[in-house]
Amino acid sequence: MADSRQQKTRGMGRGDLPGEGIVTALLFGASAVSVLCVAGILAFLAWFCLPLVTEGQSASVLSWTWRPASGQFGILPMAVGSLLLGSSALLLAWPLGLGLTLFAHGLGPAWPNFNPARPLMALVRLMTSVPTVVYGLASVFLLVPLVRSGFSGGSGFSWLAAALTLALLVLPTIVLVLDGQLRLVTPGLRLTAAALGLTRTQELVHLALPLCGRGLKTAAVLGFGRAVGDTLLPLMLSGNAAQVPGGPLDSLRTLTAHIALVVATDSQSAAYTSLFACGALLFGMSQAVNLGLRGLRPVQATLSAPRRLSLERLARALAWTSALAVPAGVCALLGYLLWRGLPTLGAALFFGDTPPLDALLHGAAVFDGLWPACLGTLYLVLVASCLAIPLGVASGIHLAEFATGRAGRLISSCVDLLAGVPSILMGLFGFGLILLLRHTLWPRANTCLLLSALCLALLVLPYLISATRTCLEALPRELRLTAASLGLTRWQTVSRVLLPAASRGVLGGIILAVGRAAEDTAVIMLTGVVVGAGTPGALTDKFEALPFTIYYLAAEHQSPQELDLAFGAALTLLCLTALLFALARSLRASLLNGKSRRWGNGTSAYQRTTA
């Protein structure tokens, strides 16, 4: 970390080649987008929170009772609810994620014909593609009844049910970040560890993990941001009673669910205005966590002998527990989904009473099927990816290799802040933006596909930036030194040496981002998704999308048959996101093949010179 900073300041001078300045400016421009967005969102929150202060309602909002009918708009129970749920989910998911990563990296068994790490990591990657709303749907009908009958007391819609499902949701984020870091760190350590006579466990626990301090923190920050910012799971599972829960079986309401529940109200009422106080509170919460985590010191690798022994045992126990518990939980939920969803699959699920060929070839309108929603989701993801991926990767490169001093720190804290913006708040931002445009510059502005894609792009941007940056910064310092000594400019170093070396991690980040864009429901709920719109026409049209269709069917089904459709739709969305992931992974594989040949030569040359 310190090394890379030094490297940046000591690196080649600017303008070594004519294009260099332009590239640097473009990269800076990409980073500036995050800063502008954060500034925009802050200004937006401040603008809407202003009436609370000027009209003296802040005392009413910062109180413990939410009862709009009698003029009490206290949001503190929801703030407590968010904190409790987010931290409990992280406390469950972070150790489990660490355990899974350690298991996959050598703490698991080493059977000669079968390496359990492979299916485990495949399952984790599959988990990244499981949409929130799918977890929500399966949990409502599987986990909630279990909680209700297993612990007598309460309705099952509880803190516990929401925390368990949320933990599953944030787990893959944590595992992928840690795995990426360990992959970068371990190859260099293996010879050293072997020379010192360390076991694999000792190497991981005492050498590799302490070097992954940044990754451990990043995983926690991203995980907490995801848990606190999630809307759908608390909305569907936590019961939503506006009270401070007395125990894990009690109902609670988070700030995000509160926004989703109350946003459907008169936009001039005090209840509506109090939502922006919720938004501001959520924003403040994520910032506090960011700052707190940044202050943490990485674990030092100097531990006394007896503690070391217990640490290794602990790591082993953790690895085994996670490797058993997580797949069990995921398989139960997905198995239930398959059991309910498989019988519904068929042409009628997608095309209703329209002949499938007419719909596919001639664009015949489909009314009672999922086809328009499938297409809507696909377009949405495509547009959002086109907007977010170039920006995110460019900004990640800028932060890792070019940004220095105060500007760099400002940008990176803005990225962290943006990562903490919950999707429901991003949706509210997009909706507010449209209202503002209508009242000022553009009276015909309306919620539409483009707006949803734009908000989704902003939502996934920080994921892309963090992934790119973390991977670049974790590369060995020797690479930069070698490149510089060969006379490469900074941009040449980045494009020819560093990016190819980090491409695995960067593409991992892109995979995460694409999956996130495909499954998010909270953003599109406020920015243009509808129940019936037909196949998407123009970017300015309203559209259907699969995650919202599932949420709608789960919530508004008129008959058990319609609920079955929700399970069919959930299975379809799962297949679609899994397909996207497979595509991204095969892309990555082909890229790696091309690059590794070039990179392979470089490595061997490097090894020859050092040998």
Place this chain on the structure above:
Amino acid sequence: MRKTMLLLILAVAFFALPAQASELDAFAGKTGKIDIAGGTAHIPVMKEAAKRIMQKAPGLRITVAGGGSGVGVQKVGEGLVDIGNTGRALSEAEVAKYGLKSFAFAIDGVAAVVHPKNPVNALTHQQVQDIFAGKITNWKQVGGRDAAIHLYTRDEASGTREVFWGVMLKKGQIAPSANVVSSNGAMKSALSGDMDGIGYVSIGHIDQTIKAPDLDGVAPTQDNAKSGKYPVLRKLYMNTKGEPTGVVAAFISYIQGPEGAAITASDGYIPTK
């Protein structure tokens, strides 16, 4: 002779068939866009009407969204949609602020509902009020089994909640520990899985997965709601900003017309006409 008869029948059929679908003829060849949002109870009716109209007029694009009555008022008021649906009458303030016009098309009751296996088959008005206020906390106090009552209610933007709270609970308090769900359907799936739960839904949503106990001896059915025997009822409205024109006006009169009424009835609501 037989041939001419056949031709005659064919000719009659040819002219009679379009005549039957005359209500949809108003839309033939029409193009443009109608955006609809708001009350979730309305969606099945709106979707079915949109489907029939779009099959007749492929150039016309009708989108249907939910969000709740609050969203309906807000979006139509801001001009984001053409029709904003509400499951309650507009307040004077809302009408004055946005210049909205309301078009009722259905009557719908709201009933307290429980799990179908719950032995309680009848409740009094007072009992329902006490249950939701948190004064009665065990089912055995109202003749059921010995188990704690799990309360379910709706969010403040819900038109269903407004009617239930205003008429059934007489604006009394709802216990803060009540679970809050965000739609009629979510209420239904929560209650169909919870033996000890009680909540309330639009009567149009009641099916075999939930049970509505009698209220003061009156079964909560749409017929009793129509005749006025069952007191907790509301109308479903479409609202526009100012007087509707063009395809929007045609859509509203289609919903209020005989074919719209048939769709409304088949979705479990009572047409106003």
